[in-house]
Amino acid sequence: MPARTGAQFLEGLKQPREIWVGDRKIESVADDPAFAGAARGVAAVYDLQHKEADACLMPDPETGEKINVSHMIPRSRQDLARRRAGLEKIAAYSVGLMGRTPDYMNVTYAGFAGRAEEWAVNGNEEGAENLVNYQKYLRRHDISLTHTIVNPTIDKAQGDAPQPGNDVALRKVGETEHGIVVRGARILATLAPFADELAVYPSHPLPPDCDEYAISFCIPISTPGLKFICRDSFSESSNFFDHPISARFDEQDAFVIFDNVEVPRDRLHVNCNTAVYNSVMMRSWWPNVMQQTTIRALTKLEFAWGLASRMTEVINDVKPQTWEMLGEIWSYAELTRACLKAAEDGAIDYGNGVWLPDAQPFAAIRASMPRWMARVSEIIQLIGSHNVFAAPSRAQLDDPSLRPLIDHYLRGAGDVGAEQRARVFRLAWDFVGTGLAGRNLQYERFYLGSSARNYQMAHLFGDRTRANELVDRFLAEDIGAVNKADRRVAGAV
Numbered sequence: 001m002p003a004r005t006g007a008q009f010l011e012g013l014k015q016p017r018e019i020w021v022g023d024r025k026i027e028s029v030a031d032d033p034a035f036a037g038a039a040r041g042v043a044a045v046y047d048l049q050h051k052e053a054d055a056c057l058m059p060d061p062e063t064g065e066k067i068n069v070s071h072m073i074p075r076s077r078q079d080l081a082r083r084r085a086g087l088e089k090i091a092a093y094s095v096g097l098m099g100r101t102p103d104y105m106n107v108t109y110a111g112f113a114g115r116a117e118e119w120a121v122n123g124n125e126e127g128a129e130n131l132v133n134y135q136k137y138l139r140r141h142d143i144s145l146t147h148t149i150v151n152p153t154i155d156k157a158q159g160d161a162p163q164p165g166n167d168v169a170l171r172k173v174g175e176t177e178h179g180i181v182v183r184g185a186r187i188l189a190t191l192a193p194f195a196d197e198l199a200v201y202p203s204h205p206l207p208p209d210c211d212e213y214a215i216s217f218c219i220p221i222s223t224p225g226l227k228f229i230c231r232d233s234f235s236e237s238s239n240f241f242d243h244p245i246s247a248r249f250d251e252q253d254a255f256v257i258f259d260n261v262e263v264p265r266d267r268l269h270v271n272c273n274t275a276v277y278n279s280v281m282m283r284s285w286w287p288n289v290m291q292q293t294t295i296r297a298l299t300k301l302e303f304a305w306g307l308a309s310r311m312t313e314v315i316n317d318v319k320p321q322t323w324e325m326l327g328e329i330w331s332y333a334e335l336t337r338a339c340l341k342a343a344e345d346g347a348i349d350y351g352n353g354v355w356l357p358d359a360q361p362f363a364a365i366r367a368s369m370p371r372w373m374a375r376v377s378e379i380i381q382l383i384g385s386h387n388v389f390a391a392p393s394r395a396q397l398d399d400p401s402l403r404p405l406i407d408h409y410l411r412g413a414g415d416v417g418a419e420q421r422a423r424v425f426r427l428a429w430d431f432v433g434t435g436l437a438g439r440n441l442q443y444e445r446f447y448l449g450s451s452a453r454n455y456q457m458a459h460l461f462g463d464r465t466r467a468n469e470l471v472d473r474f475l476a477e478d479i480g481a482v483n484k485a486d487r488r489v490a491g492a493v
């Protein structure tokens with residue numbers, strides 16, 4: 001099947017799935033008020049790839065059928081530029097607010113499959129082959145894939161990785177005629193209610209004697225024993241005036257329980273193999289997916305600058321302090337754009353003819369972005385002040401007795417009418433203040449690991465060659481000789 005439409009995606013959501021939210025188990029994701037808005041939002045992304053076919057679609061390298069460009073295994077810098085054009089269209093749809101539109105996992109699995117030899121180590125050739133076959137299945141059926149890679153926190157002092165005997169973390173507990181049985185849990189799978197399949201792949205390295213935890217696979221969401229416990233829904237009514245963001249972009253986050261789940265053998269990518277589990281995530285994975293997610297973050301920063309600027313215009317806030325804050329948002333966007341370009345320009349053949357971006361600029365972005373996003377949110381709150389709440393609803397604007405008063409007392413500066421002013425500030429509050437806005441900030445802080453951890457990694461893995469050279473110039477020099485030379489120069493003067 002080539003690239004799907006929104007209607008085909010919604011049809012796929014009718015597959016059975018055990019989704020819990022609030023006080024109930026969900027009968028139909030696409031019809032439930034907690035999910036209907038975002039279901040339509042993800043469907044719109046599927047439709048978008050047909051509307052923007054030049055940017056979003058490409059022929060499958062084997063069948064020639066049209067598939068999403070996010071499935072591309074890049075083989076040149078030009079391929080990365082081609083992929084970027086498609087990813088930009090998808091990011092623009094949700095102004096970067098849906099972090100896990102299916103292109104995120106499409107890019108991830110294209111990277112895994114392109115560098116399958118990184119998985120085909122320590123006797124895992126069959127797992128690597130299954131992975132390559134899975135990526136073909138993913139792209140040819142245009143699957144919506146979610147993922148869950150972090151084990152649950154019970155006792156934080158015990159560390160990130162499960163110790164032998166841990167009965168909470170996801171692990172293999174048995175074998176069947178067709179595959180293995182897994183049991184345990186993993187933390188948040190964003191997009192889970194809107195996914196067709198669930199991916200489990202490595203994250204924190206495992207200690208010795210933990211082979212049963214070293215598993216990676218992809219299975220349908222409908223697999224018996226899979227249970228998804230969603231956080232509270234932040235989806236508001238389908239009233240796009242009152243809740244322009246919450247009405248369509250709540251992509252959800254669900255805790256995943258694997259209650260004796262069978263994983264077919266041909267869906268296993270790592271089967272109790274700690275050496276592979278511990279090595280693959282340090283290789284090509286992350287500079288590849290960082291292209292997708294940096295494009296998304298850049299889109300969100302561009303939107304934030306535009307929105308904050310518009311907020312100041314409707315109330316004619318021309319204070320230099322306000323411009324300073326607007327310039328700060330703009331700077332974050334431009335720094336992100338520069339890092340993206342540097343990473344793409346610095347792309348190299350990682351092996352097997354697969355071209356991926358330079359990791360170093362992305363390491364800087366990965367560590368800095370969570371703090372930038374928090375600051376951008378703060379700036380919009382500071383600029384917005386009380387105005388984000390002096391923003392009448394659609395119903396209030398439509399009330400004939402209120403409307404003349406609102407038009408007079410809640411109009412904007414110059415010729416900005418009350419309705420336009422309300423729209424801008426409602427959009428701003430939905431961006432930085434509502435339940436979904438709070439969730440989105442939490443997402444930025446943690447979806448690629450915390451800023452603190454990433455700064456530490458940036459330091460540990462950064463290339464210090466030039467930095468060392470600059471310091472060694474001073475530490476290696478013959479101080480006596482330099483002193484004499486300096487005195488000669490001083491004497492000449």
Ligand SMILES: Cc1cc2nc3c(=O)[nH]c(=O)nc-3n(C[C@H](O)[C@H](O)[C@H](O)COP(=O)(O)OP(=O)(O)OC[C@H]3O[C@@H](n4cnc5c(N)ncnc54)[C@H](O)[C@@H]3O)c2cc1C
Pocket residue numbers: 100147148149150153187188189190191253439442443446447448449450451452453456
């Ligand atoms: C909204 C949201 C959506 C998510 N979606 C997904 C998903 O789709 N799939 C998925 O697999 N996971 C998902 N996650 C989980 C995410 O991957 C983890 O939250 C992330 O890896 C951080 O791990 P943690 O929660 O254990 O926190 P930690 O990394 O333990 O961080 C908690 C706090 O401790 C601090 N800290 C921890 N270690 C150190 C250290 N060494 N030095 C200094 N400070 C430290 C951090 O800075 C932070 O303040 C999601 C999380 C959120 C919040």
